[in-house]
Amino acid sequence: MKRFTINSENTSFRFLHTDDTFLKSINLKVSSGECILICGKSGSGKTTFSRLLNGISPNYIEGDLTGHVETLGLIAGKADIEDYVPVVGSVFQNPKTQHFTTNTTYELAFAPENIGESPNQIYKRINEVSEELDIKNLLNRDIFKLSGGQKQQVTMAAANTLRPKVLILDEVTSNLDQNAVEQIKKMIKQKKEQGITIILTEHRLAWSKGLVDRYVLFENGQLIQEWSSDEFNQLTNHELGQKGLRAMDLSKKHKKLLEKEQKSVNFQGSYLLQAKNLTIGYEKKTPILSNMTIGLSQNKITGIIGPNGVGKTTLANTLTGLLKPLAGKILWHGQSISPKELVKKSFLVMQDANYQLFNESVSEEVLLNAKYPEQKTPVLEKLNLSGLEERHPMSLSGGQKQRVAIASAILSGKELIIFDEPTSGLDYVNMQHFGQLLNMLKETDAIIAIITHDVELTADWCDEIINLV
Numbered sequence: 122m123k124r125f126t127i128n129s130e131n132t133s134f135r136f137l138h139t140d141d142t143f144l145k146s147i148n149l150k151v152s153s154g155e156c157i158l159i160c161g162k163s164g165s166g167k168t169t170f171s172r173l174l175n176g177i178s179p180n181y182i183e184g185d186l187t188g189h190v191e192t193l194g195l196i197a198g199k200a201d202i203e204d205y206v207p208v209v210g211s212v213f214q215n216p217k218t219q220h221f222t223t224n225t226t227y228e229l230a231f232a233p234e235n236i237g238e239s240p241n242q243i244y245k246r247i248n249e250v251s252e253e254l255d256i257k258n259l260l261n262r263d264i265f266k267l268s269g270g271q272k273q274q275v276t277m278a279a280a281n282t283l284r285p286k287v288l289i290l291d292e293v294t295s296n297l298d299q300n301a302v303e304q305i306k307k308m309i310k311q312k313k314e315q316g317i318t319i320i321l322t323e324h325r326l327a328w329s330k331g332l333v334d335r336y337v338l339f340e341n342g343q344l345i346q347e348w349s350s351d352e353f354n355q356l357t358n359h360e361l362g363q364k365g366l367r368a369m370d371l372s373k374k375h376k377k378l379l380e381k382e383q384k385s386v387n388f389q390g391s392y393l394l395q396a397k398n399l400t401i402g403y404e405k406k407t408p409i410l411s412n413m414t415i416g417l418s419q420n421k422i423t424g425i426i427g428p429n430g431v432g433k434t435t436l437a438n439t440l441t442g443l444l445k446p447l448a449g450k451i452l453w454h455g456q457s458i459s460p461k462e463l464v465k466k467s468f469l470v471m472q473d474a475n476y477q478l479f480n481e482s483v484s485e486e487v488l489l490n491a492k493y494p495e496q497k498t499p500v501l502e503k504l505n506l507s508g509l510e511e512r513h514p515m516s517l518s519g520g521q522k523q524r525v526a527i528a529s530a531i532l533s534g535k536e537l538i539i540f541d542e543p544t545s546g547l548d549y550v551n552m553q554h555f556g557q558l559l560n561m562l563k564e565t566d567a568i569i570a571i572i573t574h575d576v577e578l579t580a581d582w583c584d585e586i587i588n589l590v
C-alpha cells in the first residue's frame with residue numbers, strides 16, 4: 122500500500138470552549154515531493170488544518186480531534202510537538218510569534234543547537250540556508266530592527282536549517298518584494314526535486330504558477346474542491362473571484378500600476394501633508410532615506426511601494442509622528458507640524474496586527490478611541506466581522522485580526538490614516554470590501570496612505586503611487 126507523507130482521513134476538529142465542530146471531515150493525501158496550495162476565504166480553516174500537520178494542534182491549540190491525520194507517520198493527538206521539530210518546518214503567518222531569540226544568526230542556530238549539533242555543523246547549516254535564500258546581509262542583525270519582509274525571510278530560513286522533509290508555509294510571501302518572492306520560488310522548486318513535501322496556504326495566488334501540483338479549496342471548515350494545476354490555471358479570474366479567490370494573472374494590473382506613478386510633487390497642488398527634503402532613519406549616521414520630497418492629498422488614496430527594507434515603514438512611522446525626522450520638514454496645510462501633533466492626528470495600522478490588539482473583545486478593541494462609535498455595526502459588517510464582536514482578538518484568524526485593526530482605524534476618525542500591509546491576510550472578497558471602505562473614508566477628507574506589496578490592491582484602489590527606491 123502506498124504510504125503518503127500526509128494522510129488526513131475524516132479529520133474533524135472542535136476548538137476548546139466552542140460548541141460546533143469547526144473542521145469537518147477533511148480528506149487529503151499528499152505524496153513526497155508534492156506541493157499543495159490550500160486556498161479559501163479568510164477564516165475558512167486553512168491555518169487550523171495546517172496546525173494539525175505540524176503538531177501545534179492539538180498540542181498547543183487544544184480542541185477535540187476526531188478522524189485520523191498523520192504527517193510522516195506522526196499522528197496528530199498522539200505525537201509530541203518535539204517529534205515534529207526535526208522533520209516538519211513551519212513558517213507561521215506572523216513571523217513575530219515564532220522568533221525564539223533576538224539575533225538573526227542565533228535564530229538560525231536555534232533548531233540545530235536544540236538537537237545537539239556541533240558548532241561546526243551549525244555554522245555550515247547557517248551558511249547554506251542563508252546562501253540559498255540570498256540573505257547573508259541579514260545575518261548577525263537585531264531581529265527587532267528588521268523590516269517586515271526581512272523578518273519573513275529570516276523565519277523562512279530558520280524553518281529550513283534542519284532540512285525538514287515537510288514544509289508548511291502560511292502566507293510566506295505576503296510581505297515580500299518580487300526579488301524575495303523569486304528566491305522563495307527557486308528554493309521551493311529545489312525542495313520539490315529533493316522529494317520535500319510542501320503545503321502552502323495563500324491568498325495571493327499569482328506567484329504560485331508553475332510551482333504547485335494541486336490546489337485545494339477550503340470553505341467554512343470543509344475541503345470542498347480540488348484541482349490539478351492545469352485545471353486551476355484554466356479558471357478565469359471571474360471564476361476565481363466567485364470562489365472568493367484572487368487572480369492568477371497580474372500582468373495587466375502591474376502595467377496599470379506603473380502608469381499611476383506620482384512623478385514629483387507640485388507644491389502648488391493640494392497636498393495637505395507635505396514632506397520637504399525629509400531624511401528619515403533611526404540614527405543620524407545611517408539614514409534610511411534622504412532628502413525626500415513627497416505629498417499626500419485628501420480625497421485620494423496614496424500607495425507607498427518599494428522593495429523590502431527600503432524604508433516604507435520607517436516613512437510611515439515618521440509621518441505619523443512616532444519617529445522624529447533626522448532632517449527636513451513636515452508641513453500640514455503648509456505649516457510646520459511637530460511629531461507630537463502628528464501623533465494626535467494619525468492612526469497607523471501596523472504590518473503585524475498582533476502589536477496593536479490589546480483588548481478583551483473585538484467590540485472593545487474597535488470602540489477604543491472611536492470617533493464614530495455609531496458606525497461600528499456597518500463597518501464590522503462590511504469587513505465580515507459580524508458575529509465576532511465578543512471574541513477575544515487573539516483567538517481570531519490572521520485575516521480577521523487584520524480586519525479588526527482596519528475597523529479600529531476607520532472608526533477612529535483620524536485625519537491621517539496609514540495602513541502598513543493591510544491585506545496580507547485578506548482574500549479577494551475582503552480585499553474588495555476593504556477597498557470600498559477606503560473609498561468611503563476618502564469622502565471624510567482623511568488622508569489615506571497604504572504601504573503594500575500587494576499589486577492587486579494598489580492597482581485597483583490607489584489613486585497615486587509613491588515608489589521608494
Ligand SMILES: Nc1ncnc2c1ncn2[C@@H]1O[C@H](COP(=O)(O)OP(=O)(O)OP(=O)(O)O)[C@@H](O)[C@H]1O
Nearest residue numbers: 136163164165166167168169516517518519520521
Ligand atoms: N482558538 C480558537 N477558538 C475559537 N475559534 C478559533 C480559534 N482559532 C481560530 N478560530 C476560528 O476558526 C476559524 C478558522 O481560522 P483559521 O485561522 O484556520 O482561518 P484561515 O483560513 O487560516 O484564515 P486567514 O486567511 O484569515 O488566515 C476562524 O473563524 C477563527 O476565528
Ligand SMILES: Nc1ncnc2c1ncn2[C@@H]1O[C@H](COP(=O)(O)OP(=O)(O)OP(=O)(O)O)[C@@H](O)[C@H]1O
Nearest residue numbers: 266267268269270271403429430431432433434435
Ligand atoms: N528599529 C530599527 N532600528 C534600526 N534599523 C531599523 C529599525 N527598524 C528597521 N530598520 C532598518 O531600516 C530599514 C528600513 O526598514 P523598513 O521597515 O522601513 O522597510 P520597509 O520598506 O517597510 O520593508 P518591508 O517591505 O520589508 O516591510 C531596513 O534595513 C531595516 O533593517
